[in-house]
Structures are given as structure tokens and as C-alpha cells.
């Protein structure tokens with residue numbers, strides 16, 4: 014530790030940190046728009062400027078190292094005037110539609126403008142960029158709201174190891190975009206939406222389908238089925254000021270019913286179904302000799318990463334559709350038949366923590382008997398917006414149950430949304446299937462936690478099997494490079510976002526400038542809620558889900574049957 018002085022107060026700070034971190038650690042709320050600890054240290058927005066004794070110019074606190082005896086001032090007239098002027102310059106070319114903006118009230122620029130007392134005044138200008146939206150099925154880029162903080166660029170490169178964005182053009186014509194201004198759908202972007210989480214304004218947002226969903230809900234000729242992903246129940250509470258990781262499954266069901274959906278189901282049901290199929294696929298590949306490793310295919314960001322960077326491993330991908338897609342396919346076949354509705358009159362809406370699920374739903378591979386499996390995907394944030402539009406406050410709703418039969422799940426499904434959860438669920442079932450009555454072990458805690466790559470060796474069917482789990486695109490690439498070098502694995506789970514789906518790009522965004530939602534610790538709080546759900550369930554192995562058993566008895570026959578393959582499986586091509 015060293016001693017420095019903030020506004021003449023002596024404080025002890027870690028050697029090697031920067032002035033901004035030192036101030037924040039000591040209760041000084043220095044504003045900043047570009048800095049994100051461990052991810053972005055661009056020093057570009059200049060909002061965090063402070064006065065440093067002995068230095069003629071004001072200095073950006075985020076890139077100024079602390080030193081023994083350093084004396085800084087955060088609250089002088091000079092600092093306040095300069096900060097205000099910096100923010101006014103940003104506002105001078107910023108889109109002015111704040112009242113109608115999707116990030117209104119959790120926009121960091123708006124908050125900082127308010128804090129520093131910025132006005133348009135003499136600097137009022139025409140925004141440099143018209144509100145020109147660059148659209149694709151998953152993310153919308155609006156350059157008129159970009160403040161060039163370059164957080165999106167840093168998150169994509171440093172957190173995910175992809176590097177889709179870079180600055181193009183010069184001066185105030187600069188934009189942060191994929192090379193040659195390609196649409197993100199045509200670049201190596203994996204649609205994970207981590208850039209959306211990092212964006213301090215609404216320059217990057219999900220492609221919203223709220224209006225389309227309201228429309229089908231009101232259309233009396235349509236039966237609208239909603240499914241919510243495992244992660245939603247442990248994260249949507251944040252949108253209603255509940256502590257991170259609060260599980261609100263029953264209130265969520267009540268909200269969905271009041272929004273007007275006709276059938277209220279959960280993707281967790283299909284997660285159990287996926288495990289039954291995938292565990293059988295794994296055992297089958299083990300017996301037949303491959304292709305191994307079997308690699309999970311339920312994270313659409315990972316699928317896109319694989320297609321861009323590891324096309325030679327496409328045959329290794331599980332042919333199981335993701336639970337979201339299996340759910341949609343089964344809803345429009347089995348369930349539609351059961352309730353006597355023509356598949357064309359059924360609309361399936363998925364609520365996902367993920368922007369890439371919007372991309373997945375639009376993929377041509379995700380159709381069954383010519384029909385799209387999932388029609389619209391909403392993020393956690395969009396569902397919360399719909400609830401607010403409908404005057405629904407999660408805190409005031411009663412607790413209700415999901416509908417049956419596609420609303421029942423075991424504990425194994427609940428943990429899907431945490432890194433290692435799919436693997437743990439699959440191994441629970443694979444071990445029970447191969448060990449017969451003994452049922453084997455239930456918990457495999459070695460797959461849990463924040464390590465970027467988790468490796469485990471287990472005995473299965475008298476054979477040593479090597480299992481790998483990677484989360485975050487960066488770690489996925491590290492693991493795949495090892496596989497490419499010939500390292501042996503039998504089964505690999507990959508999730509494109511750090512922490513797994515709990516850290517998806519469609520999850521709640523805070524207006525906290527420290528961006529806690531990008532940190533592993535925050536994401537693991539969400540995961541804790543899901544592990545607690547699993548622990549309290551009576552049934553904790555996917556194949557014990559009686560609704561799943563019934564689907565096989567009444568409709569699919571057995572795992573990997575011809576019908577199961579037609580409905581629940583797909584193939585990717587290079």
C-alpha cells in the first residue's frame with residue numbers, strides 16, 4: 014500500500030492502481046464513460062479528469078498511475094468546469110431523442126450530463142450522424158448515439174477475443190464499426206451482445222420484437238406460446254430492483270399470464286429433453302467411436318464462433334437443437350396436436366438472456382416440417398419493458414405456476430444457464446443410464462465455478478472419459494486450439510458468454526459506471542440462485558422428468574428415434 018492525498022485527505026491505496034480506482038475505492042464517485050476495469054483503459058472520454066499537483070494540465074484519472082505522496086483534487090472549479098465542457102462537447106453531436114430512448118434513465122451519458130450540470134448552450138450543434146440504424150436480426154447499431162468510448166471494441170477484443178470493431182474514418186466522422194462498415198451479421202461477430210451490455214448509451218441495443226409480440230398477443234386467431242430460458246428466473250428480478258440472483262419463477266409465470274400469452278411454459282422443460290437426447294447421442298458416439306469430442310451446440314454464439322473460426326469441428330457439434338429450438342419444434346408438433354391447433358396458428362415466443370438466440374431463431378436450420386420453430390425472441394430486458402408497459406410490477410404479483418405439460422423441469426435443467434451446467438446435467442443422466450439402478454453420483458461440482466476452462470476425467474462404462482468446459486469466447490478459442498493440436502477430449506461444453514447464459518448479452522444492464530454485470534462475481538450471484546433451485550428440487554436428473562417421459566411415450570418413441578431426429582435434431586454445414 015502507498016499513501017496519496019485526495020482533496021487533501023491522506024488515503025492508503027494499492028500500488029499499481031490508477032487514480033480513478035483509488036478515488037472510487039475511497040468513496041469519490043468520479044464520472045467516467047470509457048473506463049471499465051480490466052477491460053477498457055482507453056482514456057478517451059476525458060470525463061474523469063482531475064487536477065494533479067505539479068501537473069500543468071488536467072489528467073484523465075483512469076490512465077494516471079498512483080504514486081507515493083501524489084496529491085490530487087477532484088472537486089475544484091477548474092475540474093467541474095472542464096468536466097461539464099467535455100460532456101457538453103459529447104452532447105453537441107449526440108442524438109437528442111432522450112425521452113424516447115430505450116436506455117432513458119439507465120443511460121450513463123444522461124446520468125453524467127445531469128451530474129456535471131451540462132447544458133446544450135452555445136455548443137448545440139447538429140448531430141454528426143443521422144439516427145441511421147444498422148440492423149440485423151440480433152443487434153441494432155445507432156451511430157447517432159455513439160460517444161466513441163470504445164467499450165464495445167474493448168469488450169469484443171479483450172473479454173471475448175473476437176475483435177469485430179475498430180475505429181473507421183477520422184475526426185468527428187469517426188465511427189466504431191466492423192471493417193469496411195460491414196453489417197455485424199456479415200462480419201465475424203458471434204452475436205453474443207457483450208458489446209450491448211458494455212455500451213453506456215443506446216448506440217448498441219438488441220433488435221427488439223416487442224411490437225411484433227404485442228401484435229400476435231392481441232390477434233385472436235393466434236395461439237401464443239411463451240417459453241422462458243433457465244436464466245430468466247434468476248435475473249429478471251434485477252429489472253425490478255431485487256437483489257442479484259433472486260429467483261422469481263412463480264412471479265414470472267404470473268407476469269407472463271397477465272401479459273396475455275396463451276400458454277406459459279419454460280425452456281427448462283426442453284433442457285431436460287435436450288439432455289436425454291444429448292446423453293444418448295454421447296453414449297452412442299462413445300460406442301461407435303465418434304466423431305469425438307462431442308461438442309455442445311446449445312449456445313448460438315458458440316455455433317457462430319465455430320462456423321467462423323473452427324469449421325473443421327462442425328461434425329463434432331451435437332446434432333441436438335438447443336432447448337429453445339427443441340421447445341419450439343415440439344410446441345408446434347406435439348403440443349399443437351394435443352390442443353387441436355394448426356401449427357400455422359401457433360406463435361412461439363422465447364424469452365432469453367441472449368441476443369444470439371434471435372440469430373439462432375432466424376437460422377434456416379431451425380425449422381421443422383417447413384415451419385420455423387421459434388418465431389420471436391425477446392431478451393430479459395425486453396420482457397421487463399413489456400411488463401412496465403403493461404403496468405406490471407414483479408414485486409406486486411402473486412406466485413403462480415407454469416402451465417403443463419411443457420412447464421415442468423428437474424433441477425438439472427435449472428443449472429443449464431451457468432457454465433458447466435449442461436455438462437453436469439448430461440453427466441448426471443449419462444452416469445445413471447450406464448450404471449442402471451445404482452444411479453451413480455448426483456452432483457458434479459468440479460464443473461462449477463469461474464475457472465475459464467474446467468477439465469475433468471471420469472470413469473463411464475468402464476472407460477476413462479475426459480470432459481472439458483469453457484465459457485466466454487476467449488476461453489472457447491483457447492480450448493479449441495488445444496483440441497486442434499490433438500489433445501483428447503470426449504465431451505466438451507462451450508458457452509459463448511463468460512459465466513454461461515447468466516452472463517448473456519440480453520441480461521439486465523445497470524447504470525453503474527463500474528459495469529458489475531460484466532464481472533464474473535456478479536454473474537456467479539445469478540448462478541447461485543439457479544444452483545439453489547436445483548438443490549431444492551425433488552427430481553434432479555433430466556430423464557426423471559415425467560413430462561419428458563410422456564412425450565416419448567405419446568409421441569417420439571425413444572431418444573434418437575426417427576421422429577426425434579426429425580423434430581429435435583439439426584445439422585450445420587460450412
Ligand code: HC0
Pocket residue numbers: 241242243244245280281283284311312313335336337338365366367370429430435513514515517
Ligand atoms: Fe441458455 Fe439454453 S441455457 S442456451 O444460456 O442449452 O440463452 O438461460 O435458454 O436453448 O435451456 C440462453 C439460458 C437457454 C437454450 C437452455 C441451453
